[in-house]
Amino acid sequence: MPARKQALNQGGRPRDSRVDDAIASAVLVLLAEVGYARLTMDEVAARAGVGKAAIYRRHASKQEMIFDVLVSGQFLSVAPDLGSLRADLAAVLAEVADSMASPPPGTVPGLLADIHADPALRDRFDAKYLGAQRRTLTEILDRAAARGELPTRPDPAVLNALLVGPVFAWLYLLSESPDQLPALTSALLDSALALIRR
Known part of the structure; x- marks a missing residue:
């Protein structure tokens, strides 16, 4: 089975590391700008240039997202x-x-x-x-x-x-x-x- 097809069968589209990097960068910048309490998933999505769905495919919550980045x-x-x-x-x-x-x-x-x-x-x-x-x-x-x-x-x-x-x-x-x-x-x-x- 081709690698791409296998990856699709095991959990949807293959993860794009560029999206991961963009989310991580956005989280770190926003933590410095607005702080932990005021950071939102909407702001991360906008700063990273990705849809919120892309974030939720990777992280179940704001807390898990920040934990995974840090x-x-x-x-x-x-x-x-x-x-x-x-x-x-x-x-x-x-x-x-x-x-x-x-x-x-x-x-x-x-x-x-x-x-x-x-x-x-x-x-x-x-x-x-x-x-x-x-x-x-x-x-x-x-x-x-x-x-x-x-x-x-x-x-x-x-x-x-x-x-x-x-x-x-x-x-x-x-x-x-x-x-x-x-x-x-x-x-x-x-x-x-x-x-x-x-």
Whole structure:
């Protein structure tokens, strides 16, 4: 069966990456211009130059659209292997901090509030974002234990909270500058490593 015909049979017309790119670009521009709460599907469609149907074929809601744009499919898809526990955790923390600091102000808190109000979206967030972090941290900790850097492997969920919680608090509870994140994450790594090596 020709590839195009097969694609049609498996779910309609083949996805056009140019439409995906136009939607993603429109979402990012509008988040910066009008903010998370005021962004609408109509505005995204108009800015992207596509019909709303094209958006709804890809995303069931505004929240899912923004989540898919902000959390790419490649988020922490491969655990870094830089030769030491600290270097590996530093690479993970840098990617996590960037994913929190990059969106325009107000986006992450607003999206998280909507995610926690929608069980289906919460499940997707857990699988695609938190799940990626936990899998990567588990692999890093297992490798560190095998190298003899850790006496026992700590709980990846606890380490996840130790690393991510302070970054979230810094950016969204204390409203501090993202420019200071490198100094914060360095201190976080020192503290987290001291705790998990006990």
